[in-house]
Amino acid sequence: MAVAVLNPDLVDMVRRGSHDFNASACMNCGACSAVCPMGIQLLPRKLFRYVLLGMEDQVKENTETIYSCLLCKMCEVNCPGGVHIAENVRSLRHFINRQVFRL
Amino acid sequence: MPLPIGDTIGILADNLRQRRSVLPIPVRAATRWARGLNLPRGGETVMYTGLMFQLIPYIEAMSGAEERLGDSWLAGFTGLGRQVNKVVNISAFMARPSAQAQAANDQVLVNVALLLKQAEVDFGYLYEEELYSGALIYDLGVHEALVSHARKVYDVLKKHSVKNVITVDPHTTNMLRSVYPTIIDGYDLKVQSYLEVLAEKGLKPVKTLAGEVAIHDSCVFARYENVVDQPRDLLAQAGITVREPEDAGKYTWCCGGPAESLYPKKALANAEKRVAQLKKAVTAERAGGAEAGVETGITMCPICLVNLQKAAQESLRFQDISHYLRQAYCPQAEVK
Known part of the structure; x- marks a missing residue:
């Protein structure tokens, strides 16, 4: 079984893209995935959990998913936890831009 | 041809840094719509287009080239390379916009200017000094490039002592009203979309229109900026019957457009779902006994x-809301 390498600084690194990053408000209910127009199953609940747990490799493996999000906020308007999903996704893009694409 | 995401974002960000737009267009193409309108330069209140409507014909032209190539219009960009684009503006050579598309998009801006005049709003325009808002770069998460660009936009507005900004499209509205205040200290501009201004001014129609339309709310207007009632009120006052699709208002279904720059096939699939909803909104009424509408x-x-429109092809005709508002609220003599 593969062992996940954890980066305890991952949340802080992602937060550099926006101080608004509030993934910890996610209750993992799945309403976001159910209403997503793009049918994205992973975003945002699993992805945000990866960030909170410091699973950097798993975040980077989901680059296409992160950039597929329409930022349309259909998930956000249905979220009972008040998670700033669109802004969180922008923060993840900022993280990938810097850490993967070296932009 | 799959798009290299990093190179694509890099090119767009480079363009914004070096050429002040993700897709640089000639000054003439950006300002042509205002010809003959005698709008003063600058002023306390300005109409700010953010170049969104002017950019669309260029994106459409590149999108046509994309279909021949097999994937995103940006694939051509990335094929030539980010390094080349730093020296030469590649977009200038990639595709020529159609005169018809340019005229149609320019007309929206003319419509908005005429409506604002009709509402007795005293406003100016920044002409060639007006800059793109940086919306795409914001969405793609290139924070540093956005901060630098937003500052340039703000400096131009302050140079002209602008206090009130009237926007046309939802993305520019969102950037200038909700995003810029979070990244520019002391940001003090009042920003409203023209739809909000017209509703607030209580503009009355000079002509009653007939017919029915299916309304598509922009996600950014509806969910980011709370612009939901104003377009409906303005259309209803004009005599238009507004049909609501299954997902409407705050719960509108995205057109898919935000995915166009990186994943055009996904964008198209999403748009097709939305077109089906909008068609159903019109035809359901017909099945209930109403006469066939436009x-x-x-x-x-x-x-x-x-x-x-790309997804609907000929099955449904789309019009910008200003097309109807101009007909209902502006005297014919002022309608181009």
Whole structure:
């Protein structure tokens, strides 16, 4: 079984893209995935959990998913936890831009 | 041809840094719409286009080239390379916009200017000094490039002592009203979309229109900026019957446009779902006994319009809301 390498600084690194990053408000209910127009199953609940747990490799493996999000906020308007999903996704893009694409 | 995401974002960000737009267009193409309108330069209140409608014909032209190539219009960009683009503006050579598309998009801006005049709003325009808002770069998460660009936009507005900004499209509205205040200290501009201004001014129609339309809310207007009632009120006052699709208002279904720059096939699939909803909104009424209406979808955003029209082909005709508002609220003599 593969062992996940954890980066305890991952949340802080992602937060550099926006101080608004509030993934910890996610209750993992799945309403976001159910209403997503793009049918994205992973975003945002699993992805945000990866960030909170410091699973950097798993975040980077989901680059296409992160950039597929329409930022349309259909998930956000249905979220009972008040998670700033669109802004969180922008923060993840900022993280990938810097850490993967070296932009 | 799959798009290299990093190179694509890099090129767009480079363009914004070096050429002040993600897709640089000639000054003439950006300002042509205002010819003959005698709008003063600058002023306390300005109409700010953010170049969104002017950019669309160029994106459409590149999108046509994309279909021949097999994937995103940006694939051509990335094929030539980010390094080349730093020296030469590649977009200038990639595709020529159609005169018809340019005229249609320019007309939206003319409509808005005439409506504002009709509402007795005293406003100016920044002409060639007006800059793109940076919306795409914001969405793609290139924070540093956005901060630097937003500052340039703000400096131009302050140079002209602007206090009130009237926007046309939802993305520019969102950037200037909700995003810039979070990244520019002391940001003090009042920003409203023209739809809000017209509703607030209580503009009355000079002509009653007939017919029905299916309304498509922009996600950014509806969920980011709370612009939901104003377009409906303005259309209803004009005599238009507004049909609501299954997902409408705050719960509107995205046109898919935001995925166009990186994943055009996904964008198209999403737009097709939305077109089906909008068609159903019109035809359901017909099945209930009403006479066949004009099957028109109304949009408030240039990205929604181009993406939905592309998906609908000939099955549903889309018009920007200003097309109807101009007819109802402006005297014919002022209608171009």
